[in-house]
Amino acid sequence: MGTSNDHNASPPPLLEDLKVTIHNSSMIFPSKPIERKSLFLSNIDKVLTFDVETVHFFGAHKDFPPHVVNDVFKSALEDALVVYDFLGGRLKMNFDTKRLEMDCNPEGAGFVVASSDYNLDQIGDLDYPNPAFAQLVPKNKGFLKEGDAPLCVAQVTSFKCGGFAIGISTSHTIFDGLSFKTFLDNIASIAAKKPLAVTPCHDRHLLAARSPPHVTFAHPEMLNLSNIPTSCPESNIFEASTEQLDFKVFKLTSKDIIKLKQEAINSIDGPTTTRVTGFNVITAHIWRCKALSCDNNDPNRSSTILYAVDIRARLDPPLPKSYTGNAVLTAYATAKCKEIQTWPFVKLVEMVCEGATRMSDEYARSIIDWGEINKGFPNGEVLVSSWWRLGFEQVDYPWGKPKYCCPVVYHRKDIILLFPPIDGGGDRVSIIVALPPKEMEKFYGLFYKFLA
Template sequence: MGTTCLESPPILQDPRVTILETSMVFPSKETEKRSLFLSNIDKVLNFEVETVHFFGANEDFPPAKVAKMFKNALEEALVVYDFLGGRLNLNPETKRLEIDCNGKGAGFVVASSEYKLSEIGDLVYPNPAFAQFVQKSKDFVQQNDQPLCVAQLTSFKCGGFAIGFTTSHTTFDGLSFKTFLDNLAALAANKPLAVIPCHDRHLLAARSPPRVSFPHPELIKLDKLPTGSTESGVFEATNEELNFKVFQLTSHNILSLKEKAKGSTNARATGFNVITAHLWRCKALSAPYDPSRSSIILYAMDIRPRLKPPLPKSFAGNAVLTAYAIAKCEELEKEEFSRLVEMVTEGAKRMSDEYARSMIDWGEVHSGFPHGEVLVSSWWRLGFEEVEYPWGKPKYCCPVVYHRKDIILVFPPFGGSSGDDDGINIIVALPPKEMDKFENLFYMFLN
């Protein structure tokens, strides 16, 4: 059971999508006009997330029927998630970004492709052409009106379809978006909500006065950037030419990494931590080599269970912070793998209630953002592909490819688990020369 790197398959450059209908969707009943407080975590994530969810043909649910059901469900959802039909607003008094819950609505698009779903290529492979399955929300129907959510249903010639979402990251993190999808699916089936969301984002407000009780090398102040720097953190897109590749690890590979991670101790390492350590080493050493250069890896951590008291699992907002590990390139090259895993594990353990509160308070005191060489973002166990819609579960869910070389995405395999194998897909984007080196290191360090 070796690892594989998916060779770039023949990519459909143009799925020939035609927009059939563009409209706004409004809450099914009147909602209260209010301002929604955004935490310091929310406001850093002021960019859009685009995801596509592919569905096979179901003769009981042709795309036209699904479009109607889906639109109705979205109208109901905008009552429960009133902020999703609102607009971002800078409060003139507090100078804080907030959401004006004003019922202006979400966008809805119906489209069609000239191809069958089977003809658009390997769904696992990141294809920039999938951008046609989502709708950019800027100036959606009216000029200068930017909805926080736009959904697009694109039908294929075979009866299959794709549902694409463009949402502002200020509205959801991955876990709360999964809950939103579960609720949307329940509403489409005329069932009660799967989960009652918790909208109290003051639970993640900074303390008064703020208390930054730890050094935070994983965060950088805007005024600390070099003069003339265009850097804006790991979330920023790059203009460089990038190659995209999908690397696969089987459950056997992950087990082997766990064995290597034991070193002289029998400490148990998690699958995520060994994968993260492996990717860190490959990414750091694929860049031009400087043994004394420090490399910081960031990895997203759900803080809901780590706070005191814990946040409700139903918290609808961003409750994810970046844990970190730091090492010089020389260490990453020569240290035992078990030591690298220890560093990643220590970073995860560091994320206590006090540490998380310190990070939030840092955002109250400083203008800045997460800063590191690479961010590992795991969609591995979010479960988007497990959402049970009336028309069935998705065949696959993926983000639209974005031009960021410093984010590595970890995904479940196509169709969920294959038999008993619960391996993973890893999407990497790097300049061509760095990609070649990354690929060589990826397999070398597995042996």
């Protein structure tokens, strides 16, 4: 376990302004002609209509100063707009089918060249969620045509030291974490003038609903908007919050994770099939901290945790590993707060484990069919999204692997992200949490109390 000094250390001072200057904003287009067509979006894709913003930091490289990276990366993106022919297109509503689709057209992606007045080592801990990192991704997608919304915009920001950051904003409708990692691998291969690392599979009909749709489970983890009175505000877990939020990174060492596993194992009473894995104990630990830190301290209140499960290998037949779209669904576990507080820890781990085990081919197809019939989205108190093992930091560009990759901090208090630490560090994990100040204070206290 980390020392108490590690746990109670004050957050590092954060630069509020990275002094970024935009030098050029332009649209880039496919390097070869592409076929104009409409691309089907699955019921998973069409719920995820928000943008995902990531920043990838690189140290100085004598053969690839930032101005060279600008040209090489821009050229690689232009070639990628051919391989990923939807990437330069736009989302549109098909009024005949009443479905959201991707219009594969050559309208293009966005590309921004910028610089910062700082050296890379002056902007603070890269793995601490500094809201100022938002300056490293394009602020306005419609920078050339008002109201335009490209599906992908990239920004290369150079630092005084010769290091640089590549900020990428993509619509979540087009990639999940695994397919975005494949996209980055392919960009790196194209930039190095090598064959594609993976030939992507763009056939999203593989996750189409059955005809007729057949919902075989209750799906309490989904909120049906048609059942909510119009006078009640809908609470979309993906919506940004307007209230003040504190941001913290909670770091678990390998010893901390072993301690959580041991706590679960020590509370087992009788035979069990529960898999006491790192992810399961971390998710159970987050669940009890989030449930018990809520302002509503009613012991009979139900708390539902959601967590992303990749369904590629769970379907029959399995999806190709190279599937481009969103192939992640939300598993869930639900319990009353008094149960979360009094149950042995292994019971929470068991429920997290059961939620993932529940995600069979039939269960996944049932959720997809549910989305064909109902308008709604995943519904829970908190969603744990793990980027822990995705390997963004392992992508090998011509100028080397990133020093660190991170999401841009966003105002979503109901989504908690798991990320690898800055040095990649084995089984250690960084947990990025955004909560209102009072809840954060409780969450912080519980997080380390349960580790004591």
